[in-house]
Amino acid sequence: MHKNKQVIGLFGFGVVGEGLYKVLDIAPSANACIKKIVVKNPDKVRNAPEDIISLNPHDILNDPEINLVVELISNADDAYAIVKKALSKGKSVVSGNKNMVAKHLPEFIELQKENKAALLYDASACGSIPVIRNLEEYYDNDLLKSVTGILNGSSNYILSQIFKENKSYSVALKEAQEMGFAEADPTFDVDGFDALFKLIIITMHGFGTYVNPNEVFHFGISKIHANDIKYAREKEKKIKLVAQVCKLNGDAITLFVLPKLVDKSEYIYNVEQEFNGVVIEGECYDKQFMFGKGAGAFPTGSSVLSDITARTNNYKYEYKKKNYFMSPVYTSEAEINIYLRYNNLVDFSYFDFSKISEKYSGESYNYVTGTIKISKLLEIKEIIPKLDVFIAVTSNQINFAECE
DSSP states (O other), rough: OSSEEEEEEEESSHHHHHHHHHHHHGGGGEEEEEEEOOOSSSOOOSSOOGGGGSSSTHHTTTTOOOOEEEHHHHHHOHHHHHHHHHHHHTTTTEEOOOHHHHHHHHHHHHHHHHTTEEEEEHHHHHOOOHHHHHHHHOOOOOOOOEEEEEHHHHHHHHHHHHHHHHOOOOHHHHHHTTSSSSSSSSSHHHHHHHHHHHHHHHHHHHSSSSOOOGGSEEOOOOTTHHHHHHHHHTTTEEEEEEEEEEETTTEEEEEEEEEEEEOSGGGGGOOOOEEEEEEEEETTTEEEEEEEESSSSSHHHHHHHHHHHHHHTTTOOOOOHHHSSOOOEEEEEEEEEEEEEEEEEHHHOOOOOOEEEEEEOOOSSSSEEEEEEEHHHHHHHTTGSSEEEEEEEEEEEEEEEOOO
């Protein structure tokens, strides 16, 4: 039995929270117990003793016996307030809220140091894949070249249904919602926000560099059209929503989230349904691939439980890349090769290509393939959602481009 018993205060008792409660109840080896559960809705029937249910956050935050706060609520602002207060009081925290972690990571790193507390969030990055801890422990050197992955199980499920089952986007989305993989408002998943926040976290642990999510270009799959699917099939490729961070010239990194035309030679080509897949590439170890479920209560719950067990052994992130190596700077002055489908020349005119490789004009749609700077896409990122366009990366090639 470990001496460092975790006495847990749990915020949120949805599907994941209830699952965690059940697991801890039947797994004494975890050496952890839930003392108090704080919820928002007093009227909901819950499968836990009434005496441990509370509506008051202070019942957890002001209890000296509770040494671990587990935060499993969806609202990022509420989660931020809870995590900040807990860390400030010296209580360690486990969280799965990637939105909240990605936006406040530098502050949380300082709070952990100042208050000798730990914040663990492996559950925030890739469901059941322990990518953060692997980047911290196994890849704790500066040989890392890139991390590329399918980080959102909901959008991957939708794309799998489109390409494997010949379903339309709207039908596949409805199915994903019915199965609990996508929310009633699917924007967070299908427009790339979820993958973006995960990529920000991965970048910090992989390269030691914090990049504000507002400075990173992302584009999702909600604008995908039958013509885009037809184009991909003609090229014998699938479309996947891919997040990537890549080192350039040794002292810079670039990152983005975009649909990608993936061919059969790539590891992520066969990552289907709600699964995630992450490819880690380094100077000496070439490519390594991690695969696992990325959506659903149990994959997330397993990561939360793993973080709780890690705290039993006093584990904390050391942020080794940030503290022990020269962190690369973020640049958007990198060129990528893209496919752009558009319906009218006005929409096309917003895109400042440095080179066009292929051009097609038809009655129902038009497309070009070519090279464009990420910075040029960032300049029009507020306009793009209003345009009738679809963008996808066409190759793995990323070139560093000097500023004009």
